[in-house]
Amino acid sequence: MDDTVKMMLSSYESGIQNYRKSLGDDNAAVIKAVECFEKLKAIGESSKDIMEFTGKTTDLLPEMSKLFMDLYNEKPVHKVAPEVPTSEKMAMAYHMSYNSIQDKEKSPETCKVYERIFEIEKQSENGLQFLRLITEEGLLIKMSSISLMETSQRLLQNQQDVSLPQMDYYHQNMINEMREAKSTAEIDYYSNIRADISYYENQWDTFYLIVIYVNLGNAITSYMLSRTEENRQCVEYSYRFLAKYFGLTYDELMALPRIRDYFNKMIWVTIREKYTAMGCDTPEKYFESEKALLMQCIDSRAPIEFGNENRKMLTFFGKQYHVRNEVPGLYAKAPHPDDNG
Amino acid sequence: MELLHEQQKYYEAKLAECKNRPDLNAYQKKLFEEYVAKSSACSSVEELTDFIASRGNYFDIAQADQQDRYANMIKIQQFYKNKKREEYYAAKLETVKQATDHMSLSKNLTDIESKISEEEKKSTQAVQEVLNLYIKTVEYITAPDTKKNKYFAEVKDKWMQLKKLDPEISLDKILNYPPYRHVSIFEDERIVELFSNIREVMQ
Numbered sequence: 247m248d249d250t251v252k253m254m255l256s257s258y259e260s261g262i263q264n265y266r267k268s269l270g271d272d273n274a275a276v277i278k279a280v281e282c283f284e285k286l287k288a289i290g291e292s293s294k295d296i297m298e299f300t301g302k303t304t305d306l307l308p309e310m311s312k313l314f315m316d317l318y319n320e321k322p323v324h325k326v327a328p329e330v331p332t333s334e335k336m337a338m339a340y341h342m343s344y345n346s347i348q349d350k351e352k353s354p355e356t357c358k359v360y361e362r363i364f365e366i367e368k369q370s371e372n373g374l375q376f377l378r379l380i381t382e383e384g385l386l387i388k389m390s391s392i393s394l395m396e397t398s399q400r401l402l403q404n405q406q407d408v409s410l411p412q413m414d415y416y417h418q419n420m421i422n423e424m425r426e427a428k429s430t431a432e433i434d435y436y437s438n439i440r441a442d443i444s445y446y447e448n449q450w451d452t453f454y455l456i457v458i459y460v461n462l463g464n465a466i467t468s469y470m471l472s473r474t475e476e477n478r479q480c481v482e483y484s485y486r487f488l489a490k491y492f493g494l495t496y497d498e499l500m501a502l503p504r505i506r507d508y509f510n511k512m513i514w515v516t517i518r519e520k521y522t523a524m525g526c527d528t529p530e531k532y533f534e535s536e537k538a539l540l541m542q543c544i545d546s547r548a549p550i551e552f553g554n555e556n557r558k559m560l561t562f563f564g565k566q567y568h569v570r571n572e573v574p575g576l577y578a579k580a581p582h583p584d585d586n587g
Numbered sequence: 588m589e590l591l592h593e594q595q596k597y598y599e600a601k602l603a604e605c606k607n608r609p610d611l612n613a614y615q616k617k618l619f620e621e622y623v624a625k626s627s628a629c630s631s632v633e634e635l636t637d638f639i640a641s642r643g644n645y646f647d648i649a650q651a652d653q654q655d656r657y658a659n660m661i662k663i664q665q666f667y668k669n670k671k672r673e674e675y676y677a678a679k680l681e682t683v684k685q686a687t688d689h690m691s692l693s694k695n696l697t698d699i700e701s702k703i704s705e706e707e708k709k710s711t712q713a714v715q716e717v718l719n720l721y722i723k724t725v726e727y728i729t730a731p732d733t734k735k736n737k738y739f740a741e742v743k744d745k746w747m748q749l750k751k752l753d754p755e756i757s758l759d760k761i762l763n764y765p766p767y768r769h770v771s772i773f774e775d776e777r778i779v780e781l782f783s784n785i786r787e788v789m790q
Binding site: 311314315318330372374375377378381382384387426427428429430431432434435438439442446449450452453454456457461465475476477479480483484486487491557559560561562563564566581583 | 714772773
């Protein structure tokens with residue numbers, strides 16, 4: 247029988263057993279619950295996995311829940327001594343969860359937490375002792391926090407070649423905060439804050455990249471491929487926009503750290519081979535050729551108007567930062583609810 | 588170790604978990620203090636079992652866990668001034684508070700989720716659409732003369748999409764609603780200047 251189905255049925259069975267003791271075998275609600283359970287068990291034995299099982303029990307599972315509600319509402323006729331679960335029974339879900347971890351070699355620290363839980367399972371006299379010991383060692387918390395840390399460490403490593411500085415900060419902060427978390431509430435709280443910050447930062451970064459660089463970059467590329475008046479106008483208007491709204495020249499634009507990182511990792515790697523064959527073997531040479539085209543597009547047109555110094559400021563969560571050097575460093579400065587103490 | 592003492596030690600361990608950040612574990616901390624006190628005062632495991640049964644067989648612990656969760660989510664949304672999401676979590680917190688047992692806790696949370704998740708999704712999409720409106724407007728401004736009409740129509744479509752997600756959308760709201768401001772790299776002056784190009788669309 248599939249492990250998940252087995253666990254589900256085992257939990258129904260022990261639940262019904264408890265009610266049999268407190269309500270008696272002849273109780274009508276108990277009889278109905280036993281009948282329903284037997285039907286579920288038969289289907290469970292013939293199902294190859296949980297999907298097949300749930301597919302075949304769309305009527306029976308809600309019926310079982312309803313019957314448990316009925317049992318809960320019945321008045322007990324016998325006083326029943328509390329049954330102490332075994333440590334094996336208490337640890338069953340952790341074994342299933344451990345078995346479901348894909349690529350265990352990529353999560354060695356998470357696996358160590360589970361292994362310690364299984365050691366305690368073997369050493370414990372009963373389920374209560376098992377639960378107390380894994381709680382005292384903070385293993386239930388570590389199971390989540392270490393797993394999240396390892397995921398962030400892995401993603402941080404994997405994204406070195408892509409230009410996502412805001413996500414680098416997200417993962418670095420997740421690693422630090424998960425290391426500090428001592429309760430489920432903290433894990434939840436820190437993760438949700440990081441999710442919120444990265445939600446806003448990802449969109450802010452998209453805004454920044456598209457409006458400051460991608461729009462003009464695409465226009466120049468189109469003009470490079472096809473020197474039409476339409477494409478020339480697009481370059482001219484994009485450059486006028488950059489000058490007016492940010493007070494930046496082309497040279498200043500290509501010296502911005504965030505733009506250079508984006509260009510090097512996302513664009514240059516895709517065009518390097520083609521341009522090297524044409525004798526343009528460095529980003530700097532490529533910028534020279536782009537700039538020459540840009541100059542062609544604006545030559546003998548009305549002078550470009552550059553915005554004043556105020557236009558070189560960017561707004562990030564209500565604060566002002568200079569366009570020249572602050573991105574991506576400002577992603578580390580997103581306000582945090584704990585900043586206020 | 589006898590069972591009663593075992594239980595007491597377990598509650599103490601749970602209480603210790605709450606002490607690193609008591610502000611984030613307010614409901615659980617209070618509850619585990621009560622459980623520690625009660626288990627110390629009980630003279631038998633049966634007495635403690637009766638107490639646990641009287642509290643809905645740990646329903647109160649499940650409830651406190653969810654109360655902390657949503658109370659903390661409300662704090663986060665208040666901090667980032669996201670009114671819609673704050674209301675969403677406040678409704679969930681209220682639902683958790685009103686639950687009376689494990690079954691109603693789980694059922695009521697599922698019900699409220701399906702009732703308000705669509706609204707929450709819309710408010711999240713609206714933030715994304717405000718960003719798209721900025722980008723479309725820049726594309727319109729920088730489009731060649733022969734393509735201005737096409738790009739203007741696209742800006743108009745974006746605006747209508749945004750209006751469906753947020754019927755109260757206006758330049759004023761884009762300027763003043765914090766979640767919309769968090770995605771913008773501009774201060775008021777440049778936002779007003781940029782959108783003056785599509786004034787007729789925004790009316």
